[in-house]
Amino acid sequence: MQHNLSFTVLTRVALMMICAMGLNISITHAKEDVTDIAAAEVDPNYFQYKENFSVKRLFASRCSWCHQGYGLKQADGPRLSGTTKSKENVIEQIAYGKSPMPGFRKQLKPWQIEALADYIKALPDVEL
Numbered sequence: 001m002q003h004n005l006s007f008t009v010l011t012r013v014a015l016m017m018i019c020a021m022g023l024n025i026s027i028t029h030a031k032e033d034v035t036d037i038a039a040a041e042v043d044p045n046y047f048q049y050k051e052n053f054s055v056k057r058l059f060a061s062r063c064s065w066c067h068q069g070y071g072l073k074q075a076d077g078p079r080l081s082g083t084t085k086s087k088e089n090v091i092e093q094i095a096y097g098k099s100p101m102p103g104f105r106k107q108l109k110p111w112q113i114e115a116l117a118d119y120i121k122a123l124p125d126v127e128l
């Protein structure tokens with residue numbers, strides 16, 4: 001009985017250490033800061049988004065059938081590079097659309113829309 005009890009305690013301590021090590025590895029791997037930890041508590045998929053997210057991939061899948069050349073080329077939609085719209089107005093356009101452009105607020109998360117807006121505003125004013 002005595003033996004079993006200490007075995008259980010030791011097993012628990014060992015498991016806790018393994019868990020703590022695992023947590024530490026996954027956190028250092030993601031190079032987190034306090035805001036990442038807070039975000040991950042609210043959104044369990046946060047680290048996954050952060051590691052796998054590509055704004056260009058998102059643009060390619062949602063926007064490039066109308067805005068070609070990753071935003072550098074006029075097609076059904078205008079060229080986005082060099083837009084005179086403010087970041088806030090770009091966010092609004094992506095979220096709510098403007099006929100014939102659809103709004104994306106139901107398909108995309110606010111942080112994804114903001115990432116697209118940052119990307120568009122970061123494009124140099126060049127045309128393909």
Ligand code: HEC
Binds near residue numbers: 064077101
């Ligand atoms: C169905 C085609 C279509 C799709 C898909 C589309 N757009 Fe558009 N977009 C347009 C058209 C057309 C306009 C011009 C609308 C207007 O202002 O009259 C436009 C305008 C814009 C503008 C405003 C540009 C400016 O300077 O006035 C932004 C920003 C924009 N689109 C971003 C996006 C993003 C980001 C996506 C993907 C999430 C996207 N669009 C998807 C057709 C589309």
